[in-house]
Structures are given as C-alpha cells and as structure tokens.
Amino acid sequence: MFKLKNLFRKKTLKDAADYLDQEKPEKAIAVLEKNLDNTTACTMLAHLYEHGIGTDRSIKSAMRLYLRAAKLGSAEAKFILAGFCSNGVYIKQSPEKAFAFYREAADAGMAEAQYKVGLHYLFGHMGDKDIGKAFDYFYRGAHQEHPPSQNRLALLFAGGRGTPKSDEDAVYWYRKAAENGHGEAMYNLGHMLTVGRGCKRNNKEALKWFKLASDTL
Numbered sequence: 001m002f003k004l005k006n007l008f009r010k011k012t013l014k015d016a017a018d019y020l021d022q023e024k025p026e027k028a029i030a031v032l033e034k035n036l037d038n039t040t041a042c043t044m045l046a047h048l049y050e051h052g053i054g055t056d057r058s059i060k061s062a063m064r065l066y067l068r069a070a071k072l073g074s075a076e077a078k079f080i081l082a083g084f085c086s087n088g089v090y091i092k093q094s095p096e097k098a099f100a101f102y103r104e105a106a107d108a109g110m111a112e113a114q115y116k117v118g119l120h121y122l123f124g125h126m127g128d129k130d131i132g133k134a135f136d137y138f139y140r141g142a143h144q145e146h147p148p149s150q151n152r153l154a155l156l157f158a159g160g161r162g163t164p165k166s167d168e169d170a171v172y173w174y175r176k177a178a179e180n181g182h183g184e185a186m187y188n189l190g191h192m193l194t195v196g197r198g199c200k201r202n203n204k205e206a207l208k209w210f211k212l213a214s215d216t217l
Helices: 004-009 014-021 025-032 041-050 057-070 075-087 095-107 111-123 133-141 147-159 165-177 183-195 203-216
Strands: none
Touching: 014 025, 025 041, 025 095, 041 057, 041 075, 041 203, 057 075, 075 095, 075 111, 111 133, 111 147, 133 147, 147 165, 147 183, 165 183, 183 203
16 A cells, blocks of 8 residues: 555645544545545545545445546556456456556556556566566666566566666666665575676675575565
8 A cells, every 4th residue: 555645745735634643534534525636635535435444434435536536647546446456356357457557557657557567568467468568667667766676677687588688787777676675686686796697796795685685585
C-alpha cells in the first residue's frame, strides 16, 4: 500500500491529513468529500471506505471512488485497480484489464507500475512477449531509483537482451540496486566482482555483498 497520507499531504489537503494523524477519520472524510475533483482526495477516501476507517465499510463506494480517481488521471488509483483486476479482489479477475491499468499507471510515471509492465513484456503473460519493451519500462523504473527495476535492467544488460550486451552497464545497475537494498542485486554484484565481469576482480568487496545478500534474501 502506498504512503497515501504523505502523498495526500503534498496535495495541500492538510486539514484532512491532520485529522488522520489525530485519529479523527470521520472529520477527514468530511473534508475529502468536499474535494472529489482532487485525485488524491478520491483515492484516499476510497481507501477509507475500502477498509471501513471512520465509516461503514463499503466496497461499492470504494470502487466508485477508485474509478473516479483513475478517470481523473490518478496513477495510484490505476495501480490499485490493476491489483484488484489481477487478483480478482472485489471484481471479476481480468488479466487484460489489470495490464491496461498497470500500463496507464506506468505511462503516467509510476515506477512500481513500470516494473509490473516490464515483467509483463519480459515473460509475455498474454502472448505479447517483447524484450525491447520490457527493457524500456525497466529503464524508466530504474531511473526513478526503483531497485527491482534496476536489478532487472542489469540482468538484461548482462544477457544482451533487448539491448546490446554490456557487462559494465550491468555492474552499474546491479550496484545501484544493491545500494538501494535489493538482495538479489547484491548477490549478482558479488558474482560480477568475483569473476571480474564489467569491473576489476575484487574478492573482498564481493564477499561484502554476498554477506549483505545473505542477510537480505
């Protein structure tokens, strides 16, 4: 789940955010309901209805508000709806609708959605495998400091898939992901350092990353 309150605060609906901090969700709801043309207000109100916070739980109201926020352009709402469609939560399971929502959220700039779309094209879940498109979406997510995207991008560079093979670029992105706490990338970086692919061999540093990976994975 996103840090909705932090996002919410950035959208200037400070009174409602303060009410949530004060554990007064009923007052927050009153503020939110007056700002339904604001995508963040819609998304936050949908979340409250979905979980019955400060109001009776109403999945119907939650879905209506998530859909409204999505139509208004909320990448967060689109991502949430994609998850519902993917898992068959509250609505009929539909991989096609899930992917459509993920792609809209990705094209709106959400790194986590870019990663999801990258995986979709990487594995061709609906018979539309496209490594070039996978590379593009992982690249976009990686440049937003999204560790899983950074690790996947490195793997594509290392294998020359969707892009010319470059061990140096692979090491660069493994390192970025590892420094951002990604366990698999730590292991992958350790391997590259051990064999000297795309970098000078450095067993001491490799051991450091292997140890960190073992604590993370």
